[in-house]
Amino acid sequence: xxxxxxxxxxxxxxxxxxxxxxxxxxxxxxxxxxxxxxxxxxxxxxxxxxxxxxxxxxxxxxxxxxxxxxxxxxxxxxxxxxxxxxxxxxxxxxxxxxxxxxxxxxxxxxxxxxxxxxxxxxxxxxxxxxxxxxxxxxxxxxxxxxxxxxxxxxxxxxxxxxxxxxxxxxxxxxxxxxxxxxxxxxxxxxxxxxxxxxxxx
Numbered sequence: 509x510x511x512x513x514x515x516x517x518x519x520x521x522x523x524x525x526x527x528x529x530x531x532x533x534x535x536x537x538x539x540x541x542x543x544x545x546x547x548x549x550x551x552x553x554x555x556x557x558x559x560x561x562x563x564x565x566x567x568x569x570x571x572x573x574x575x576x577x578x579x580x581x582x583x584x585x586x587x588x589x590x591x592x593x594x595x596x597x598x599x600x601x602x603x604x605x606x607x608x609x610x611x612x613x614x615x616x617x618x619x620x621x622x623x624x625x626x627x628x629x630x631x632x633x634x635x636x637x638x639x640x641x642x643x644x645x646x647x648x649x650x651x652x653x654x655x656x657x658x659x660x661x662x663x664x665x666x667x668x669x670x671x672x673x674x675x676x677x678x679x680x681x682x683x684x685x686x687x688x689x690x691x692x693x694x695x696x697x698x699x700x701x702x703x704x705x706x707x708x709x
Contacts, residue, residue, distance in 0.1 A: 509611045510705050511618045511632060515625035516639030517674060518664050519646035519654075521684040521691070525639050526621045528695045537607045539600060539622040546599050547573045556595045561588070583667050597628065617702050626674040634705045637698065638678035641685050643671060 514529070516522035530536050546553045549571035557578070558566055565577045582589040604620065611618050622628070625636065641649075643665060650661035668674075675681060680701065682694045 509608075509614050509616050509618055510634050510702060510707050511608055511620065512635040512637060512702060512705075513625045513630060513633045514619050514621045514637045514639070515623060515674065515677075516684075517641075517643075517646060517668050517671060518623070519650040519661070520639040520641050521649075522621065522623065522639045524688075524691070525637070525682060525684070525695060526619065528692060529617075529619050529699065532695070532699045533617065534619045534699075535611050535616045537604055537618060537620045539604060539620065539624070542600055542603045542607070543596060546596065546603065549573075553596060553599050557592070560591055560595065579664075583663050589667065612708075615707065617699075624668075626669045626677050629677065632708065634708070635679045635702060636677050637680045637682060638674055639682045639684050640671065640675060640678075641683070645685055 514522060514526060516525075526536055526538070547557070548554065549566075554566065554573055557573070561578065561581055565574050565581075566572070567574050578592070582592050604622075608618055608620065619637075620630065620633070622630075626638075646665060647658060647661045650656040650664070651658050656664075680698055682691065682698065684691050
């Protein structure tokens with residue numbers, strides 16, 4: 509098995525690249541999906557979050573997490589964001605490792621799709637892929653495609669590490685400032701390169 513990391517700032521198009529890699533045969537370990545599963549109604553992680561941030565973060569109708577309520581708290585409060593990460597990340601890391609280990613005795617390329625890889629570097633990766641676009645392009649896409657308010661989009665981008673810091677972690681950079689055909693061509697080249705990496709011993 510070959511394990512690589514995939515990351516990118518909000519609005520960069522990381523999920524699109526993840527889908528393209530899956531189409532080419534990669535096994536995807538999706539950190540965002542793992543976080544959602546760990547925060548399911550009644551889970552230990554969700555209970556701990558409610559103890560820290562208040563019961564208002566849980567929807568009264570179905571017991572699910574009110575993500576918008578949590579976002580409102582943590583994106584403007586550095587300590588709150590640290591506290592959230594302290595609750596969620598240990599459980600996430602355990603589940604990420606469990607899912608990676610499922611492919612240990614195979615020849616698969618395993619892609620850890622993790623938005624916060626730059627903030628939380630991980631050992632044992634053969635490569636780190638960064639999907640990159642200029643900040644202004646990211647803001648425009650978040651407004652146009654996700655319907656975000658521009659100030660909210662900028663706040664979310666600012667809450668992550670800088671573009672420069674993320675790029676400094678990269679072994680491979682995909683420029684998503686162009687169209688889908690341009691991105692797909694880069695992913696084809698990347699896939700060939702990943703296939704030539706030595707497997708984990």
